Amino acid sequence: MNFSYSPKVEDLRRRVSSFMDEYIVPRHREWLDAVHAGQFPPPFMEELKAKAKAEGLWNLFLPHLKDDEPGTRLTNLEYAPLAEIMGRISWAPEVFNCNAPDTGNMELLHMFATPAQREQWLTPLLNGEIRSAFAMTEPDVASSDATNITTSIRRDGDDYVINGRKWFITNAAHPNCKIFIVMGKTNPDAESHQQQSMILVPMHTPGVKVVRNIPVMNHVSPEGHCEVTFTDVRVPAANLLGEEGSGFALAQARLGPGRIHHCMRSIGAAELALELLIERAQARKTFGKHLHQHGTVGEWIAKSRIEIDQARLLVLKTAWLIDEVGAKAARKEISMIKAIVPQLHTNVCDRAMQVFGAMGVSPDTPLADHWTWGRALRYADGPDEVHLQAIARMEIAQGKEKTGTSATYLTAPLRD
Ligand SMILES: Cc1cc2nc3c(=O)[nH]c(=O)nc-3n(C[C@H](O)[C@H](O)[C@H](O)COP(=O)(O)OP(=O)(O)OC[C@H]3O[C@@H](n4cnc5c(N)ncnc54)[C@H](O)[C@@H]3O)c2cc1C
CATH class of the missing domain: 1.10.540.10 (Acyl-CoA dehydrogenase/oxidase, N-terminal domain)
Known part of the structure; x- marks a missing residue:
């Protein structure tokens, strides 16, 4: 290795x-x-x-x-x-x-778009000429379980008609945002994971309304995390991404790379926070000592280094696994990093903010902004708890496959 x-x-x-x-x-x-x-x-x-x-x-x-x-x-x-x-x-x-979210959207289009969809949306995205949004989460249902989504995508002749309300849709306030990938239900009577589909909705289609840009911890992001309504929005049937009923599978394919990219960037934010923490702890004195000479601050430095290095190794291993066996086979590791890295991100920023004293919560360092984003990442692309549950499920299933040795060992009769 x-x-x-x-x-x-x-x-x-x-x-x-x-x-x-x-x-x-x-x-x-x-x-x-x-x-x-x-x-x-x-x-x-x-x-x-x-x-x-x-x-x-x-x-x-x-x-x-x-x-x-x-x-x-x-x-x-x-x-x-x-x-x-x-x-x-x-x-x-x-x-x-x-x-984000353009990288995840480009990955999705790269994998599933038709030649016409590629030309119209993927090419300008790859050229950086336009921006995009991914619209899954809804205010009215618990969206960490995507089977709850209620937005309807109803076939009508050569078109689909979309009705629903989404929120926290990143990029929807970006002036260059031109396309939404909307997840909704094409067949509410199908098996629970085959009810959903994804459809491409150009931003300026009649019936699309950006209602508001929702501040995150009172911080307004210029690209937006927006509430958006879709009222009788009509788009050609050719805008469907993939097959009818494939929305759930497409969402899984998109979220793999999207999640790991967030984690990679978070490691960088945590590394910056630790650098700032150390700089400040060496520059300021209280009670006759530099801050880093106080045991607690020294411990924060050490813990931060250990946690960042642990997380980075797991992120790199997950990246390697995605390359080797694909995002689907690496889904346990993807959940593992998504469950720990946003917490690491906020923990290290939090320690650094504390070492900066009151300045830590001001906009005069990047720490408060980084902390805010780390906190938001504990929901975006699935809350921590959903990932932990998924890891436990896979671990238990894999444990069953391995029961051979351990079960024999545990149940072996004691020998003289
Ligand atoms: C800044 C930001 C940007 C975002 N960008 C986007 C975007 O671009 N597009 C988009 O579609 N969405 C986006 N989201 C939304 C995000 O994906 C959802 O918030 C997330 O999936 C959770 O859905 P929910 O808010 O409906 O929470 P709910 O589903 O209502 O869950 C609430 C809480 O219940 C708990 N919970 C849920 N399931 C379990 C479980 N199995 N075990 C234990 N506890 C559980 C968790 O603590 C969870 O936080 C964004 C969110 C934020 C904060």
Whole structure:
């Protein structure tokens, strides 16, 4: 087992880091000011995207990228340390066309779109010309169980008609958001996992209404986590993604890579928080000692290092498994990282915020924003508890397969 990054990945890490240091970090203040002034995306965003594209730091997340598609093809394992670097600044992933939820949506379209759907939606997404949203969660039902979804997708002649209410739909307030992938029910009488389908709904179709951008812990994200209503929205039948009744399977296919990308970025956010914590603990003194010389703070530093390294190893193993056996076979590991990494993300940010004193909860460091996002990730793409339940189920099932040895051992009669 080799724990070092390959020379190719080391080179890319160096290039992504330099890009961040040279073009993104120095513009962070400008980004915040522009967004506060209502200019989103800020005017320099297109310039940065063009630079990243020209440097081959584009669409790094898509292992099945075709030769004629823009970007650099990498495995999930190769991409993980790069996503980690991007995760240090909330808006950086979009510069590299590697931001959620567009990456998950592009993966989905890459796998299931028809040639016409690819041309109309995937190509501009891969080019970074438009943005997209994924609409599954509904306010009226417990959406962590996707079989509860009630939005209806009803066939009417050559069209489908969509009615429903969704919320927390990320990207729906982005001015470049042009397409929703909507999950709803085409056949409520079918077997519970075959009732759902996904359909492509252009943003400006009559009947689509973005009702509000929901603040997360009072933080308003400019791209939005929006409540959206669909009232008698009519789209051609050709907009269906995959087969009727395949929505549940498509959602599982989409959420695998989507979840691991979130976790990779979270490791980067936690790493940044630890760096800031250490810097601050070395700079400030109380009661005659630097903060890191107080036992509690020293322990926070040590625990954070251990937890980040543990989580990173599991994320890398999961990335490797997805490359080797696919997201479906790696679903236990995907749930494992999704259940622990957002908590790690918030825990390390929380410790760093505490070491910064009152400044930790102000907008003068990136910590409070990173904490907020880590907290939100404990729901997005499935709450912790649902992942823990899935892990337990798989573990028990795998335990049964293995019962041979352990059961014999436990029930073997004592010998003289
Ligand atoms: C910032 C943010 C962005 C999001 N972006 C999107 C998006 O782009 N598109 C989209 O469709 N959705 C999005 N979501 C929604 C997210 O996917 C849902 O919130 C999540 O799936 C949970 O659904 P729910 O909120 O309906 O919670 P519910 O299903 O009502 O669950 C509530 C709670 O019940 C508990 N629970 C549920 N099942 C179990 C179980 N088996 N065992 C123990 N406890 C359990 C959990 O604690 C859970 O938090 C986003 C959410 C946030 C916060």
